[in-house]
Amino acid sequence: MKKIAIVGAGSCGTALAIALGRSRNAHRLSLWVHGADVLAALRDQRENSVYLPGARLPGDVQITNDMGEALAGADIVVGAIPSAHARSVYSAMLPHLDMQTRAEALIFVSATKGIENGSLLRMTEVIAQEIPGSVSRVAAMSGPNLALEIARGLPAASVVGATDAAVSGRVLDILASRSFRLYWNADVIGVELCGALKNIVAIAAGAADRLGFGDNGKAGLMTRGLSEMTRLGVAAGANPLTFAGLAGIGDVMATCASPLSRNHRLGEELAEGRKWADIEGTLPGVAEGAYTVDAALAMAARLGVEMPIAREVHNALFEGKSVQRCLIDLLSRESKDELAGF
Numbered sequence: 656m657k658k659i660a661i662v663g664a665g666s667c668g669t670a671l672a673i674a675l676g677r678s679r680n681a682h683r684l685s686l687w688v689h690g691a692d693v694l695a696a697l698r699d700q701r702e703n704s705v706y707l708p709g710a711r712l713p714g715d716v717q718i719t720n721d722m723g724e725a726l727a728g729a730d731i732v733v734g735a736i737p738s739a740h741a742r743s744v745y746s747a748m749l750p751h752l753d754m755q756t757r758a759e760a761l762i763f764v765s766a767t768k769g770i771e772n773g774s775l776l777r778m779t780e781v782i783a784q785e786i787p788g789s790v791s792r793v794a795a796m797s798g799p800n801l802a803l804e805i806a807r808g809l810p811a812a813s814v815v816g817a818t819d820a821a822v823s824g825r826v827l828d829i830l831a832s833r834s835f836r837l838y839w840n841a842d843v844i845g846v847e848l849c850g851a852l853k854n855i856v857a858i859a860a861g862a863a864d865r866l867g868f869g870d871n872g873k874a875g876l877m878t879r880g881l882s883e884m885t886r887l888g889v890a891a892g893a894n895p896l897t898f899a900g901l902a903g904i905g906d907v908m909a910t911c912a913s914p915l916s917r918n919h920r921l922g923e924e925l926a927e928g929r930k931w932a933d934i935e936g937t938l939p940g941v942a943e944g945a946y947t948v949d950a951a952l953a954m955a956a957r958l959g960v961e962m963p964i965a966r967e968v969h970n971a972l973f974e975g976k977s978v979q980r981c982l983i984d985l986l987s988r989e990s991k992d993e994l995a996g997f
Contacts, residue, residue, distance in 0.1 A: 662736060669707045846902045886961070917942040
């Protein structure tokens with residue numbers, strides 16, 4: 656029996672706790688909660704009424720706001736933290752981790768889909784900086800995993816990115832189940848950039864849906880968005896085939912199409928003329944695309960990659976440009992070789 660510590664009780668962390676709690680693998684589970692309102696709801700009703708209403712947590716999942724209690728004896732630490740807070744949370748973990756005696760055992764799995772602003776680091780890189788000695792035992796998990804569907808037990812598949820096959824093998828053995836299938840990919844860069852960048856495309860897709868662009872227009876937008884993602888990923892050292900897999904096209908399809916996607920909903924709200932400042936506090940959780948787009952554009956500038964869709968998403972969020980004008984400007988761009996930049 657292993658212990659899995661899930662750090663972060665937003666929709667993603669709560670859904671993972673529910674899925675792992677009902678799987679055939681009888682592992683011990685702890686869920687670290689930051690917000691007092693979420694903690695009270697989970698303890699009183701076993702339901703995260705703030706971020707994942709209607710889904711109940713199994714009774715044997717330990718719920719705590721004590722980091723030391725959550726991490727005690729953990730074999731795998733799953734980070735489900737908004738990217739803007741990831742560094743501070745991993746830093747807070749360090750005093751509670753016995754990295755010397757558990758150096759060969761403890762594995763960190765990042766389920767956060769974002770890039771750190773300023774440093775432009777991926778989440779596994781943030782973990783490696785904040786928790787010395789962890790670099791060889793850090794993995795990223797990404798794919799089409801809408802939280803509510805996972806909580807309901809609907810079939811889902813994701814990919815675990817890790818450079819060490821032994822690490823990814825242990826993660827698959829412990830976390831995978833019949834309804835939550837996991838695959839392995841050694842391309843950690845690609846897996847993480849797919850997870851972060853697809854949220855930006857989903858914002859544009861939500862706006863296109865609300866404006867009635869139709870299936871042809873939306874398919875074109877999604878495909879060109881995937882092209883942007885792949886260009887940046889390849890320039891950063893990723894395997895282009897990763898973008899054709901679960902973390903890439905799989906997550907693009909789910910996030911750009913589903914009303915359960917917060918990023919898709921954000922795009923819809925922007926298309927209705929609402930401002931990001933008014934939308935931010937009303938979303939049921941974090942729309943990571945809004946916090947990642949500037950980091951993605953900074954990375955693209957550093958690597959000499961053009962990302963017109965991401966640029967227009969930035970303009971709609973932070974420059975006051977209307978979504979209608981953003982999409983018109985995208986449609987007005989000069990035609991070019993479809994594979995230009997590869």
